[in-house]
Amino acid sequence: MTETRTHLSTLIRSPDLEKISLMLAKPNIFEILRLAHHEIRHSNFLAWLLDPSQSHNLGDTFLKWFLKEVFQDERVSWIDEFDVDGVKTSNITIHREYKHIDLLIEFPDWVVVIENKFGSSEHSNQLARYRKVAERNFPNKPKAFVYLTPHYEEPKSEDDRAVYVNFTYGSVIQLLEQACDIYSSTMPETVLHYITDYIRVLKRYVMQDNDEAVELARKIYRNHKEALDFIFEHKPDRLLEIGKVFSQRVEARGYVLGSKGKGFTRLLTKELDPVVPRESDGGWPNKESFLYEFDYRNKKVSFRATVAPGEQLLRQQIMDILSRVDGVKKPNSKSWSAVYSHSFNYELTSEKFFDEDKLVEVIDKVLDAVEPIIEKTSACLVDGLKNDVDIADY
Structure with a gap:
């Protein structure tokens, strides 16, 4: 028996495949009409x-x-x-x-x-x-x-x-x-069916989250990758998979994860997390006024230390404090302001990083490279936010 036939034989006898077949057999007007x-x-x-x-x-x-x-x-x-x-x-x-x-x-x-x-x-x-x-x-x-x-x-x-x-x-x-x-x-009963079908489609195909069939599909793909590469359409969303691994490596170093975003991993140090103001209504979901973020949506990994939109006096204070660190710039923008940025020529979505060990290795290299600037700017910002101005005034 060839290796490919062995993989296919294992797949067709998988109880998980039967489960997902039953889930997908439920009629959905949006799926029926493709x-x-x-x-x-x-x-x-x-x-x-x-x-x-x-x-x-x-x-x-x-x-x-x-x-x-x-x-x-x-x-x-x-x-x-x-x-x-x-x-x-x-x-x-x-x-x-x-x-x-x-x-x-x-x-x-x-x-x-x-x-x-x-x-x-x-x-x-x-x-x-x-x-x-x-x-x-x-x-x-x-x-x-x-x-x-x-x-x-x-x-x-x-x-x-x-x-x-x-x-x-x-x-x-x-x-x-x-x-x-x-x-x-x-x-009308038909309208209710349309809307519930649409909710299911959004969860399954657009969000690819909080849907039992998608979770099972991911499990089957991991267990039967060789058999499914040419036939299976529900491959895990690569950016979400990278984000999960990136977040694990960030937390392993003792950092605190910030606001989520597909293709982004954001963080603060444990010392900085309690003192960063959460007052940026026009910024990230959790309203942080400042975050370190990694953007891996394109053919490189971009690292930025970013001040979010918000109250201008608070933004100015944060940028003034950070300007004490060598290498930090002071942008003129009144909305998003990257006070430090650096790019790495790693395309994390490429096939060579499907191997999780290789993905972890390159993520660790990126984190090693930016750790000094994170530590310096974090220490400066913690000291400045605690001692320069009472943030409660804002």
């Missing part, structure tokens, strides 16, 4: 949910829940989340592919621009171009810009990060589950 991986189809379904005039029987509930989430962000300064309940939604227009913008919600007095991104990365200055399109076509209306991604991916440029509100598919799932819980008795 819409799960198509970004444009997700935008179409979201447009249907956001439109109060559609047949989902939610009225403007989902739309207003969505707007409240967006308008609580400090990057939208011209309207407040508490104003949303009083907004009239009977005369709005939901645009699809408006001059290449995925979704645009046009109100009589303002607009909301939504860029829906999954399965491919931002390219060709898309976000900046969409801002210009909105400014040119709606010059007299205030605008909110939303960057919708699976795992809190951030825009590439600092200018875009200062404008676009990060919104995740995890938040979409939360709003939809809330809607099903509250309004299931008033929804």
Whole structure:
């Protein structure tokens, strides 16, 4: 018996394979129509949910829940989340592919621009171009810009990060589950099935998290890799796998993990973690004002010591303290400010790092290289935040 045949024989007798077959046999309209991986189809379904005039029987509930989430962000300064309940939604227009913008919600007095991104990365200055399109076509209306991604991916440029509100598919799932819980008795049965199917598709194909079938698929792939490489479509998301290993190596060195993000690992030292202010509403999910972060989404690993958007006096204080360390710069940006950065020519998503031992080895090399600057800047910042100014004043 050949080695390949042995692997295949082991696979077809696996009870885990029977389990996943039963899970996937449950009918799902999005899977049946092969819409799960198509970004444009997700935008179409979201447009249907956001439109109060559609047949989902939610009225403007989902739309207003969505707007409240967006308008609580400090990057939208011209309207407040508490104003949303009083907004009239009977005369709005939901645009699809408006001059290449995925979704645009046009109100009589303002607009909301939504860029829906999954399965491919931002390219060709898309976000900046969409801002210009909105400014040119709606010059007299205030605008909110939303960057919708699976795992809190951030825009590439600092200018875009200062404008676009990060919104995740995890938040979409939360709003939809809330809607099903509250309004299931008033929804048409078919609509309820569509929405529950969509939630399952988001968890399984977009988030690739909190879904039993995906977890079992990953287990089967690890146990039967040779047999599945050419037939199995549910390979583990490489960035999430790298993130898991990266986080383990970071914690093994005694660091504290910071806000999560797909393709990013963020950290603080144990000494710095208790004193870093959590007051950055326009920054990372956990609102840290400062973090060390590794970005491995592209063909290199980028390390940055970054000051988040937020109260300018606090940002200035942090940058002033860090400027005492040799090699640290003092950026002029008023939003995201990388006070130290360094790149390593390792493409962690490449096949050669599928071997976890090799991945661990290169991650440790990167951590070794940046450890001195982390320790120096952390010690300086701990001392400065404790002694220079009372952070409570901010």
